[in-house]
Amino acid sequence: MDYIDKYPDKLGKFGEFGGMFAPEILMPALNELIEAYEKHVCDERFMNELNQILKDYSGRPTPLYFAKRYSEFIGCKVYLKREDLNHGGAHKINNVMGQALLAKKMGKTKLVAETGAGQHGFATAIAGAYFGMPTKVFMGEVDIKRQAYNVYRMQLLGTEVVPVKSGSKTLKDAVNEGLRYWISNLQDTHYLMGSVVGPHPYPLIVRDFQRIIGKEIKEQIIKLENKLPNAIIACIGGGSNAIGAFYEFIDDDAIQLIGVEAAGKGKETNKHSIALGLGRRGVLHGAMQYLLQNEYGNIIETHSISAGLDYPGVGPEHCHLKELSRLKVGEANDNETLEAFKNLSQIEGIIPALESAHALAYLEKNRKDFSTLDIVIVNLSGSGSKDLSIVAEHVDFKIKPKNLLL
Ligand SMILES: Cc1ncc(COP(=O)(O)O)c(C=O)c1O
Secondary structure, three states: OOOOOOOOOOOOEEOOEEOOOOOHHHHHHHHHHHHHHHHHHOOHHHHHHHHHHHHHHHOOOOOEEEOHHHHHHHOOEEEEEEHHHOOOOEOHHHHHHHHHHHHHHOOOOEEEEEEOOOHHHHHHHHHHHHHOOOEEEEEEHHHHHHOHHHHHHHHHOOOEEEEEOOOOOOHHHHHHHHHHHHHOOOOOEEEOOOOOOOOOOHHHHHHHHHOHHHHHHHHHHHHHHOOOOOEEEEEOOOOHHHHHHHHHHOOOOOOEEEEEEEEEEEHHHOEEEOHHHHOEEEEEOOEEEEEOEOOOOOEOOOOOOOHHHOOOOOOHHHHHHHHOOOOEEEEEEHHHHHHHHHHHHHHHOOOEOHHHHHHHHHHHHOHHHOOOOOEEEEEEOEEHHHHHHHHHHHOOOOOOOOOOOO
């Protein structure tokens, strides 16, 4: 496939997806961001400065860890890309430090962001403190309750967490309110988008800041195995950790790229977040994408046990890759995810984020697709420390993982 660096086009389109479906009043700010992207992000010096910060402050490169016991459990060679070991406990910091540095170069003095699981909000709070920029984070009331630990962490770093009471009181509504706030504060504030969603140039900028995951994977797996993997699996909320892990491998058709969505309580209950798998084309937050909507085009409320995947849409590049049959779309429901959460914790001593546990659950369900010598990389997008209270309500830790001799 001849894909890398071809998309988006000048209008921010990935095939028929993406674009700039934004109100007139936002266009100057988006155009300013496009200019800043072309001037700075495409400049090697900017990327060197960012990479230095990620190395010294966030702890990159993150390890690519051969999970020996989990491999025996699954039946193929499983490597985990340890994004959970980043400062802040997730991949979000890669993008956040990039955008905050860009905002500084643009002369912005304040940051505003949305958050679902709180990981992006926490990462933005870190950047706010690091760069000395006052920060506001919009968060749905439902998410504030289920991610209280991250709310406290953000506040501890001096960030103002603004509760969102509209709609389903989750991520979609937090983005709405954050963008609304930005529109009234364009002069001095940068809107720090947390995933590869939103109007152009956000899906492009966030992808480029997350590409470091796949670049490292490529170098590391060649060193460890002297060959490329058979498959890479990542969970998809908006899609930033997945595109980051996949991007360097898109042109190599032999490598399966598998994105896993949250099937929540199951398709039949209508309480899920399977936007790529079940959505129809529509516009949300400035971009054409696959979207969960009813027959009148109204957005359906989604459900996932993991706040970070609880989003009715999905990044436009993923939609395009699905359309090109380059991305395989998988799913895992809440119960399968909790089982995988427990399995990795007890087999490897690594507590994954519930979001990342969706990717593990897919692998556990589909282990027969892989043979003993196949190499499968799972992007462990974050740590589960933020999820312990949710998991404690659902999981009996005394029951050991099946098929395992402990
Ligand atoms: C640990 C973790 N993984 C994954 C996600 C999903 O986001 P994305 O699809 O942009 O990687 C989130 C979102 O909050 C997260 O916190």
